[in-house]
Each structure stands twice: as C-alpha cells, then as structure tokens.
Amino acid sequence: MPYTRVPIINRFGIISTSYHEELLKHSAKNITKNTIEKPKKALLITKEFIKKFNDSENLEDERLLQDQARKMLFRCKRRLGLSSLGVGKHVDIPAAWIEAIYLAQCKGEIQEEALNMLCASLDHASLHCSHLSTLFFIAESVLYRICCDASQKSYLYSSEIKLIKIGFLTFLRLFVYHLYGNLEGFETHLLRLQPYLFALYFCEDTYSKYPNILSIISFMKMTGEVICFPGISETHEDTDTKQDVIFPGMNREERGRKIETENEKVNSKPYSKRQEVSHLLWHCIVVWSCVQNQTTQLNEVLEHLLKHKKQLQKKFCLESILCFFILGDAAKLNMSCLKIFMNLGKDFILSCISPQKQEENKDDDPSWEWIIAYMYITVLGDICLHATTSILRKIAYTGFYEHENTSKYLERKNIKSMEPMELKEANFLDLLTYFSSQISDNCCQLIWTVYYGLIYNLVKMIRELYGDEKQDGLRNLLWKILQRIKCDEKDVRILTALDVAEAELNSTINPFIGSTVKAPGNNIFFQYIGHKVAYVLSKLFLSPLGPSSLLLKRSEKEQKMMKYKLPKDFQMEKKVIRIFSRERYPQKELVRPYPDIIARADMALKTLIDKQWEKEQLIRLKEEKKLLTQKKKQKRKEELEHYQAMMKRREEKIHKTTKPYELPGLEYSEPMTSDRSSNDPNKQGTCIA
Numbered sequence: 001m002p003y004t005r006v007p008i009i010n011r012f013g014i015i016s017t018s019y020h021e022e023l024l025k026h027s028a029k030n031i032t033k034n035t036i037e038k039p040k041k042a043l044l045i046t047k048e049f050i051k052k053f054n055d056s057e058n059l060e061d062e063r064l065l066q067d068q069a070r071k072m073l074f075r076c077k078r079r080l081g082l083s084s085l086g087v088g089k090h091v092d093i094p095a096a097w098i099e100a101i102y103l104a105q106c107k108g109e110i111q112e113e114a115l116n117m118l119c120a121s122l123d124h125a126s127l128h129c130s131h132l133s134t135l136f137f138i139a140e141s142v143l144y145r146i147c148c149d150a151s152q153k154s155y156l157y158s159s160e161i162k163l164i165k166i167g168f169l170t171f172l173r174l175f176v177y178h179l180y181g182n183l184e185g186f187e188t189h190l191l192r193l194q195p196y197l198f199a200l201y202f203c204e205d206t207y208s209k210y211p212n213i214l215s216i217i218s219f220m221k222m223t224g225e226v227i228c229f230p231g232i233s234e235t236h237e238d239t240d241t242k243q244d245v246i247f248p249g250m251n252r253e254e255r256g257r258k259i260e261t262e263n264e265k266v267n268s269k270p271y272s273k274r275q276e277v278s279h280l281l282w283h284c285i286v287v288w289s290c291v292q293n294q295t296t297q298l299n300e301v302l303e304h305l306l307k308h309k310k311q312l313q314k315k316f317c318l319e320s321i322l323c324f325f326i327l328g329d330a331a332k333l334n335m336s337c338l339k340i341f342m343n344l345g346k347d348f349i350l351s352c353i354s355p356q357k358q359e360e361n362k363d364d365d366p367s368w369e370w371i372i373a374y375m376y377i378t379v380l381g382d383i384c385l386h387a388t389t390s391i392l393r394k395i396a397y398t399g400f401y402e403h404e405n406t407s408k409y410l411e412r413k414n415i416k417s418m419e420p421m422e423l424k425e426a427n428f429l430d431l432l433t434y435f436s437s438q439i440s441d442n443c444c445q446l447i448w449t450v451y452y453g454l455i456y457n458l459v460k461m462i463r464e465l466y467g468d469e470k471q472d473g474l475r476n477l478l479w480k481i482l483q484r485i486k487c488d489e490k491d492v493r494i495l496t497a498l499d500v501a502e503a504e505l506n507s508t509i510n511p512f513i514g515s516t517v518k519a520p521g522n523n524i525f526f527q528y529i530g531h532k533v534a535y536v537l538s539k540l541f542l543s544p545l546g547p548s549s550l551l552l553k554r555s556e557k558e559q560k561m562m563k564y565k566l567p568k569d570f571q572m573e574k575k576v577i578r579i580f581s582r583e584r585y586p587q588k589e590l591v592r593p594y595p596d597i598i599a600r601a602d603m604a605l606k607t608l609i610d611k612q613w614e615k616e617q618l619i620r621l622k623e624e625k626k627l628l629t630q631k632k633k634q635k636r637k638e639e640l641e642h643y644q645a646m647m648k649r650r651e652e653k654i655h656k657t658t659k660p661y662e663l664p665g666l667e668y669s670e671p672m673t674s675d676r677s678s679n680d681p682n683k684q685g686t687c688i689a
Contacts, residue, residue: 043072045102053106069110076100077117086125093125094134101141115162122169124528127536135170136189142167143196151203161504168216169529171223175318176533178227179275180540190228197224210500211449212456215374222318280311281319284326285541288534291330291337302340312348317368321375328379329530332387338395345376346426352446370446374453381457382525384428385464399427439491452497458482459501460524
C-alpha cells in the first residue's frame with residue numbers, strides 16, 4: 001500500500017535538537033497530566049481544628065486559623081438567619097446551632113461572637129420538630145461547661161454569663177416541649193442530663209453572690225426536675241426530699257460521688273403526654289391571643305386573670321415565670337395589659353415582704369419567691385426598651401405619676417436618707433425608689449436580690465440606648481440615676497451588679513462621645529422568646545372551636561417564609577418526633593379545660609343578642625307606624641282648618657254661604673255611603689228636586 005509522509009513543521013524557529021527534545025518531553029508531560037483539579041476542602045469544624053486553634057503559637061498559623069474561623073462564623077450567621085429573625089430559604093437552624101456551640105469552644109473573640117449569635121438565635125427562632133435533638137445537645141454541652149469548667153474557676157467571665165443565658169433559653173424551650181408532650185422517645189437524652197442536674201446543686205454556692213446567674217441556675221434545676229423526674233417532682237416539692245428518694249441514706253457529698261453509678265437506677269413515672277397548666281397561665285395565654293387578634297373580650301379576660309393572681313406560688317413556679325414572659329409580651333402592645341402586669345408584680349412583691357410571710361419563710365425555703373420577682377424585673381426592663389409606643393415605655397419606667405416619681409428620686413440628697421415608703425406602682429423607677437429605702441445589712445434575700453436586679457438591668461438599659469437619638473431623654477435620665485447610685489450606694493452586694501453588668505457588656509462606654517457608637521452584638525434582653533412561647537402555647541391550649549376561636553390563621557406569605565429545607569442528618573427524626581401535632585384522644589379523655597365553656601358561652605351570647613335585636617326591630621317598626629298615622633292625622637287636621645279658614649274669608653267678602661261649585665236656586669243633597677261604594681251609575685250623583 002502506498003503511504004504518505006506527514007511533513008514536520010518546526011513552529012519554534014531555528015533551535016537546537018537538544019532543546020527541541022526537551023520541549024517535546026515537556027509537552028508530553030502536560031498531555032499525560034490530569035488537568036482536573038480536586039475541589040477545595042469545605043470548612044469543617046472538627047475537634048482537630050478546635051485543638052489547633054487553641055494551642056497554636058505560631059503567628060502565621062494563628063492568622064490562618066483565625067481567618068478560617070471567621071469564615072465559619074459568617075456561614076453560621078447566615079444559616080441562623082440573624083438578619084431575618086430566623087426566616088428564609090437559606091436558614092438551617094439545627095445545623096447552625098451545632099456549629100455555633102462548637103465554635104464557642106474556640107478562645108478569644110470567636111468564642112464571644114459564637115455565644116452572642118447562639119443566644120440571639122435561641123431568643124427569636126421558632127419552635128420546630130427538628131430542634132429537639134439539637135436542644136438536648138446544647139443543654140448537655142452547657143451543663144457540662146458550667147459544672148465541670150466554669151464553676152471551678154475562681155473568677156467570673158463574660159463568656160460564662162452568656163453561656164448560662166443560653167442554658168436558660170434552652171431549658172425554657174424544653175419546658176414548652178414538655179407541656180406539648182413531645183419529649184416521649186427522648187428517654188436516653190433525659191437520662192444523660194440527670195448527673196449534670198444533680199451537679200447543679202453544688203454550683204449554687206459558687207454563684208450565690210450573683211442573683212442574675214443564680215436565678216437562671218435555679219430555673220434550669222427546676223426545669224430539669226420536671227422533665228427528667230416527673231414522678232418525683234409531682235410527689236415531693238422539697239429539693240432535699242427529692243434527693244433522699246433517689247439516694248436514700250446518703251448525705252450531700254456521698255450523693256455527688258454516687259451520681260454516675262446510680263442515675264440509671266432512678267425509678268420515675270413513664271412520660272405522660274397530657275400536661276395540665278394553672279388557671280393563671282391559661283388566662284395569660286388568652287390575654288395574649290386577645291391582644292394579637294384585637295378581640296373585644298380583653299377586659300373580661302383581664303378581670304378573670306386577676307382572680308387567679310394568688311397562683312403565683314411555689315407549686316406553679318415555672319408556670320409563673322412563663323406568665324410574666326407571655327403577659328409582658330402583651331404589655332408591649334396594650335395599655336390595659338401593662339396595668340395588669342404591673343399590678344401582678346406589685347401584689348406579689350408586697351405579699352412576699354409582708355411580716356406574716358417573713359415568719360412563714362423561716363421554716364421554708366423562700367428562694368422561689370425572689371426568682372419570680374427577679375424574672376418580673378427582667379421582663380419589665382424589656383418592656384421599658386421594646387414596647388411599641390413611647391407612652392408604654394414611659395409608663396413602664398416612670399409609671400402614671402411620671403414627674404412626681406422622677407423628681408422625688410433625683411431631688412433627695414442621699415438614697416439612705418429617705419424613710420421607708422409605700423409601693424404605689426410596680427414600675428421600674430418606683431421599685432428602684434422603694435427597694436433603695438428598704439436595703440440594709442440585715443434585710444431579707446428578696447430585697448437585696450431585687451435591688452441588685454434593678455441596678456443590673458439599669459446598666460444594660462443604658463448600654464442598649466446608646467446610638468438611639470429618639471430616646472436621648474430616657475437615656476439621660478437613666479444615666480443621671482445611675483451616677484447618683486454610684487455616688488451614694490456603699491453596699492458591696494449592690495456595687496457588684498455594676499461590675500458584672502459592665503463586664504458582661506465587654507467594656508464601658510464614655511457617655512460624652514458621639515452617638516454613632518453602638519453597643520456590641522450582645523443579646524442584652526430576652527426580647528422575642530415571650531412572643532414565640534405565647535404563640536406556641538396558644539396553638540396548644542386555644543384550639544379553634546367555631547365562633548369562639550381566638551386565633552387567626554397565618555397568611556400564606558408568612559407560611560411560605562417560614563419554610564426552610566432541613567439538613568439530611570435530621571430527616572430521620574421526623575418519624576419519631578411529632579411536634580405540634582398531638583394525638584387525638586377520645587372525647588372523654590380530651591383535656592380542654594376552658595375552650596368548650598367559652599364556645600358555649602359565645603354561642604348563647606350570640607343567640608341572645610340576635611333575639612334582642614329582633615325584638616328591638618319589631619318595637620321600632622311599631623313606633624314608626626304609630627308616628628306615620630299621627631302625621632297623617634295631623635296633616636288632615638291642618639288641611640281641614642285651612643279649608644274652614646278659607647271659607648270663612650270668602651263668606652266675609654261675598655256675603656254668601658254657598659259653596660264655590662253650587663249654583664244659587666238649586667238644592668243639593670249628598671249621596672248615601674252605600675251609594676258611593678256602588679258601581680251603578682244610576683245610583684250615583686246628586687238628586688235634583
């Protein structure tokens with residue numbers, strides 16, 4: 001066969017043969033080399049990364065790891081949806097919570113920012129079925145850090161305070177899931193929390209000087225007792241009695257040693273789905289629902305709520321805290337709710353300080369009283385800052401007697417010089433004035449802890465108001481009061497509140513610098529959790545029942561915004577967890593304490609109004625008929641009088657008595673009545689003589 005020779009074209013010009021061979025080898029290597037590059041590794045938060053970040057000493061490595069951690073924070077912030085309050089297609093809250101709790105193990109600024117992000121997300125995120133397992137993970141991590149690390153240190157750190165606030169929000173959400181009955185199937189998670197809950201008893205002495213932390217520790221402890229030991233919490237109210245049931249014949253130190261070995265032997269009731277709540281909490285939920293839907297039944301519900309104010313007791317301690325959060329969220333929108341909220345706080349505080357109550361508390365533990373009072377102050381501080389109108393904010397701070405309370409506090413020369421006064425209102429300034437006059441070395445725990453909380457929240461309120469030009473007046477007033485307290489107060493317990501609040505907010509701010517300075521991204525108050533809890537509990541205890549339904553459906557636009565894609569790791573948990581979709585019990589076993597009664601009352605009221613309206617319509621028609629007949633009679637009478645007057649004037653002018661249509665010389669006679677009604681023409685007309 002013939003063959004053709006392909007000509008070789010030298011594209012490199014005149015080069016040597018050795019260099020030409022090197023070029024050919026280089027081109028052959030490039031052809032055989034795999035040109036597909038491997039994808040970059042994703043930024044994964046692992047134990048190795050955290051260990052390298054905390055132990056690195058080389059400056060270049062620190063910069064590289066800091067840059068990677070910063071990128072992880074940005075990704076976590078986007079998944080949490082902090083700018084959109086946890087709403088959007090990009091939101092993946094369970095995975096972002098896990099990333100944030102891992103990043104919180106890194107030291108320095110990364111830890112502070114991760115804790116701030118996690119606390120803010122737990123405050124405003126909605127409750128969903130995919131959150132439960134992640135919440136248990138956060139609860140276990142927080143308890144481990146508190147019991148095994150933070151409480152062992154000799155100093156209090158700002159990250160420690162933020163971590164405890166995260167624990168409060170986590171256990172508050174778990175308690176709501178407990179009321180829903182959704183913790184069934186999580187027995188292993190509850191069992192893992194038990195040793196840490198027992199260890200919290202030993203942490204109370206560590207935080208006894210800091211009521212802001214001790215109140216949260218006590219709340220976490222009480223919530224853990226309810227969800228982990230339902231049988232024991234129902235039968236025994238005292239804490240020592242509960243421990244005696246679980247660890248009989250052991251003192252406190254021996255219990256701590258035997259926790260890990262004996263926690264699996266705890267005998268408790270099987271988890272119950274149906275959870276009943278106090279009448280006070282139920283009425284608070286109804287009040288919140290009335291405010292949200294602008295119903296006319298609000299005043300009646302508020303009157304019924306005041307009848308159950310005595311249920312602020314130890315038995316309903318956790319529910320009382322929920323009451324203040326739910327009613328406080330309604331008070332941000334409505335003046336009547338704010339009055340009732342302050343009335344509840346005033347009556348509770350005065351009842352706890354009364355001499356009779358002080359004698360009863362000698363034998364009993366009064367810790368639950370100051371915890372509820374402290375939570376009331378926390379919610380009141382949130383209302384002072386985040387109420388919808390300026391009038392509500394002023395009343396929450398200065399009360400209805402604004403000028404009198406403000407001048408009375410600022411004009412006195414010394415805080416201690418003022419004689420004990422009466423508590424007229426439970427607004428912020430009135431409480432500050434009252435407890436400043438009651439504070440002493442031998443005062444009860446409730447007095448100094450509540451005064452501590454007032455000073456603590458006062459500093460936080462001033463910090464949040466920096467940069468807000470619309471509230472310069474309130475900020476200046478708060479700053480004057482704070483400076484007065486710093487000059488006059490000498491109690492070390494109260495001055496500790498100033499140091500702790502400023503340390504939690506990372507640094508002090510000079511009040512004379514420009515207003516462009518803003519507070520760091522720290523969740524100072526629990527601003528949204530009351531609304532989220534109230535919405536969820538309203539769906540549980542106020543299910544729609546025809547015309548008595550106090551709830552309205554969400555708009556389609558809002559429902560679309562709330563949807564987000566769940567990660568693959570949490571798709572399997574949908575088969576086990578049923579959040580917000582309770583099983584339908586038979587009609588006899590269905591626990592609905594009040595909605596059925598309200599439904600029947602509404603229907604009866606509606607029928608009564610309809611019947612009354614029909615009666616009024618009939619009476620109105622009869623009156624209109626009578627009025628119409630009277631008008632006709634009056635008109636006929638006026639026409640007759642007019643005719644008679646006209647005939648009289650005619651007679652006077654022409655001197656004749658005949659009618660205008662009569663002819664003289666003829667006699668006329670009117671026909672009979674029977675003839676007028678007849679149709680016969682022969683019987684009609686006049687008879688001519």
